[in-house]
Amino acid sequence: MIFRQLFDATSGTYTYLLASRRGGEALIIDPVLEKVDRYLALIRDLDLRLVKAVDTHLHADHITGLGALRDSTQCITVMGEQSQVDVVSMRLSDGDRLRIEGLDLEAIYTPGHTDDSYCFRMADRVFTGDTLLIRGTGRTDFQNGCPRAQYDSIFNRLLRLPEETLVFPAHDNKGDTVSTIGEERRSNPRLQIRSVEEYEALMNGLNLSNPKMMDVAVPANMRQGLAQAEIARLGWAITAEEALALVGQPDIVLIDLREKAERLKHPGIAGALPAPYGDLAENIQEGGLVHDLVAATGRRLVFYCAFGERSAMAVRAARQAGLGNAFHIHGGLDAWNRLGASTAH
Numbered sequence: 001m002i003f004r005q006l007f008d009a010t011s012g013t014y015t016y017l018l019a020s021r022r023g024g025e026a027l028i029i030d031p032v033l034e035k036v037d038r039y040l041a042l043i044r045d046l047d048l049r050l051v052k053a054v055d056t057h058l059h060a061d062h063i064t065g066l067g068a069l070r071d072s073t074q075c076i077t078v079m080g081e082q083s084q085v086d087v088v089s090m091r092l093s094d095g096d097r098l099r100i101e102g103l104d105l106e107a108i109y110t111p112g113h114t115d116d117s118y119c120f121r122m123a124d125r126v127f128t129g130d131t132l133l134i135r136g137t138g139r140t141d142f143q144n145g146c147p148r149a150q151y152d153s154i155f156n157r158l159l160r161l162p163e164e165t166l167v168f169p170a171h172d173n174k175g176d177t178v179s180t181i182g183e184e185r186r187s188n189p190r191l192q193i194r195s196v197e198e199y200e201a202l203m204n205g206l207n208l209s210n211p212k213m214m215d216v217a218v219p220a221n222m223r224q225g226l227a228q229a230e231i232a233r234l235g236w237a238i239t240a241e242e243a244l245a246l247v248g249q250p251d252i253v254l255i256d257l258r259e260k261a262e263r264l265k266h267p268g269i270a271g272a273l274p275a276p277y278g279d280l281a282e283n284i285q286e287g288g289l290v291h292d293l294v295a296a297t298g299r300r301l302v303f304y305c306a307f308g309e310r311s312a313m314a315v316r317a318a319r320q321a322g323l324g325n326a327f328h329i330h331g332g333l334d335a336w337n338r339l340g341a342s343t344a345h
């Protein structure tokens with residue numbers, strides 16, 4: 001496995017780059033905007049292909065690199081379903097799996113630091129975001145933070161993991177890089193309390209000043225969606241309403257770009273052909289599944305995904321690959337489902 005812990009000294013943020021092999025798919029957790037060029041250089045050096053960029057929560061102390069990485073690599077952006085971010089490619093909920101080639105992380109919903117905080121567990125380690133820090137815990141006094149929720153997330157979720165589980169947090173300002181669940185249970189001063197009330201009193205008494213970057217970082221981090229409006233201006237988008245009229249017509253090939261787990265959890269549009277975004281490059285080449293369905297026949301290609309992000313990138317890629325009759329559903333299945341909700345009554 002390739003595992004890199006990268007540090008941004010300005011915000012004290014740890015960013016993690018993961019891959020199962022050289023030359024394979026990579027995942028990045030909590031990237032910092034100012035460090036994106038460095039991540040891209042490392043990804044090139046290791047001959048990796050970045051396919052997913054994930055934030056553990058909406059950060060207040062730095063601007064996320066999610067959008068910039070997506071624009072450079074066409075990777076999928078991922079956050080929790082509770083996040084106030086405008087648009088990401090994929091949203092997770094508790095228990096969902098975050099998968100790339102050879103790696104499988106479990107999403108654990110751990111509200112408290114914020115109401116959109118997630119931890120990600122992978123084999124012998126857990127990425128704890130700002131929920132559990134080394135000898136500390138994330139503050140709970142803004143972004144819908146809640147000491148009681150954090151107590152529950154730490155004591156009833158994280159501390160139930162095996163003692164030897166490695167803890168990799170999103171921040172450290174002391175120079176520590178890794179801990180374990182057992183070590184934090186025994187030695188983390190914030191966890192040496194007897195009740196949720198005691199934890200609440202401890203957290204509410206911290207009187208911390210706001211992060212320097214907060215007024216800039218939070219609004220910036222809430223706007224991560226790619227410009228789907230640009231795709232619409234180019235005439236490459238159809239609305240969910242327009243899609244409704246097209247579905248089932250013989251000259252339309254409807255492609256569902258979501259992953260299998262997403263399709264199982266949220267059924268898509270009837271008659272759509274599954275072709276996950278991760279296989280797109282292969283599928284739109286000559287000889288590929290999608291290419292051969294439309295190239296010879298002149299049928300119209302309509303991509304969709306969860307929120308329209310992957311499909312917007314897919315339209316661009318398909319047109320670059322010579323599939324000039326490619327479109328996507330603006331806003332994705334989310335927009336489609338809203339339409340269903342509004343037309344059902």
Ligand code: FE
Binds near residue numbers: 138
């Ligand atoms: Fe945070």
